Amino acid sequence: MDELAPTGRLGVYLHVPFCLRRCPYCDFTVAVMRTVPEADFVEAMLRELEQRRDAFAGRRLTTIYFGGGTPSLLSAASLGRLLEAVKAAAPARTPDLEVTLEVNPESVLDGWAEQVASLGFTRVSLGAQSLDDQVLRTLGRNHTAADVRRAVERLHGAGIRHLSVDLIYGAPGATLAGFLEEVSTVATWPEIDHLSAYELTFEPRTAFTVAKERGRLAAWDEDLLASCFDEVELRLAAAGFERYEISNFARAGGMSRHNSSYWVGDDYVGLGPGAHSLRVNAASATVERRANERSTRRYLSDERASFSTEELSSETHLRELLMLACRRVAPLSLAELRGRSSQVDAVLGPHLDAWVERGLCRVVEGHVHFTPEARRLADSLAAELF
Numbered sequence: 001m002d003e004l005a006p007t008g009r010l011g012v013y014l015h016v017p018f019c020l021r022r023c024p025y026c027d028f029t030v031a032v033m034r035t036v037p038e039a040d041f042v043e044a045m046l047r048e049l050e051q052r053r054d055a056f057a058g059r060r061l062t063t064i065y066f067g068g069g070t071p072s073l074l075s076a077a078s079l080g081r082l083l084e085a086v087k088a089a090a091p092a093r094t095p096d097l098e099v100t101l102e103v104n105p106e107s108v109l110d111g112w113a114e115q116v117a118s119l120g121f122t123r124v125s126l127g128a129q130s131l132d133d134q135v136l137r138t139l140g141r142n143h144t145a146a147d148v149r150r151a152v153e154r155l156h157g158a159g160i161r162h163l164s165v166d167l168i169y170g171a172p173g174a175t176l177a178g179f180l181e182e183v184s185t186v187a188t189w190p191e192i193d194h195l196s197a198y199e200l201t202f203e204p205r206t207a208f209t210v211a212k213e214r215g216r217l218a219a220w221d222e223d224l225l226a227s228c229f230d231e232v233e234l235r236l237a238a239a240g241f242e243r244y245e246i247s248n249f250a251r252a253g254g255m256s257r258h259n260s261s262y263w264v265g266d267d268y269v270g271l272g273p274g275a276h277s278l279r280v281n282a283a284s285a286t287v288e289r290r291a292n293e294r295s296t297r298r299y300l301s302d303e304r305a306s307f308s309t310e311e312l313s314s315e316t317h318l319r320e321l322l323m324l325a326c327r328r329v330a331p332l333s334l335a336e337l338r339g340r341s342s343q344v345d346a347v348l349g350p351h352l353d354a355w356v357e358r359g360l361c362r363v364v365e366g367h368v369h370f371t372p373e374a375r376r377l378a379d380s381l382a383a384e385l386f
């Protein structure tokens with residue numbers, strides 16, 4: 001009989017969908033509002049949390065992540081209420097709980113960082129995107145490069161231990177040299193221990209995609225994007241940052257445990273409009289994926305948050321874990337996976353044999369080490385798995 005054991009760890013993601021305006025490249029679940037219905041939203045999320053208590057059973061809470069949208073549009077009091085409610089819902093949690101808040105630089109007003117730090121947030125991910133004011137305007141952002149630097153200083157000064165900065169490459173009007181200069185600048189900031197460098201993607205129906213299709217916007221070509229992918233790693237390595245996943249770099253001790261938990265197959269509970277969840281069901285050897293209804297209006301008004309679910313077989317789940325492992329530098333532990341499922345060798349063996357043959361990975365003492373080339377080809381390797 002098939003079997004699939006959960007890892008026993010659990011992450012919680014709270015999606016705060018509000019934004020003051022929509023950035024032209026964004027296809028996230030976002031509610032553009034001038035005035036955030038904060039009290040109603042907090043009540044709706046507490047209601048959903050209460051209805052989802054079963055998802056916490058038998059798991060140890062390891063990470064909490066407030067993402068969006070713009071979670072920093074909520075007051076410190078509301079963030080604190082939600083944070084305490086999630087902690088209280090967990091029957092067990094690690095002593096070194098990682099609690100992350102996504103923050104837009106313009107939200108970090110005088111005194112705000114201290115309030116947030118006092119609530120127990122251990123990590124802030126700052127949506128900087130660029131240090132070039134012209135590029136920031138093109139990206140539709142509400143902040144300047146000076147706001148980014150000020151936010152980093154304030155958050156660090158308030159005692160936030162782990163700080164991450166997000167940057168986007170491939171923006172219209174931006175240059176490779178300019179972007180690399182920004183990366184080098186951020187890497188000199190002693191306050192940060194994590195940097196994410198994302199390639200701008202043109203998602204269907206966004207304003208950027210429409211403009212590109214009409215020939216009004218020039219995207220970077222593939223060669224430029226590929227050079228950027230490699231050059232960023234070189235610049236950051238020289239400054240003590242290691243690439244640990246395609247888009248993510250960290251100094252020692254700075255890796256995002258929340259993101260890593262997705263990649264190793266931990267259960268997660270997603271709360272809020274459009275949030276996704278995953279739960280391993282050992283009894284049926286399946287994985288349940290849940291997607292919440294995307295409409296914020298309905299999320300606020302419905303007594304029970306509506307959602308859809310999909311059931312994955314253990315074979316599909318194992319293939320997904322291999323797909324995610326191709327994107328990471330840390331080796332995939334086959335021993336650990338074999339402890340969770342007896343199908344590891346039957347399902348993953350043929351793919352691993354083929355990839356070893358092609359020089360894309362090595363298997364050493366039960367650990368699969370992927371090459372940089374495998375990370376570059378991650379999307380096409382994923383297509384081979386499904």
Ligand code: SF4
Nearest residue numbers: 019022023026068069
């Ligand atoms: S702030 Fe973030 S979530 Fe909001 S529209 Fe811009 S990119 Fe999307």
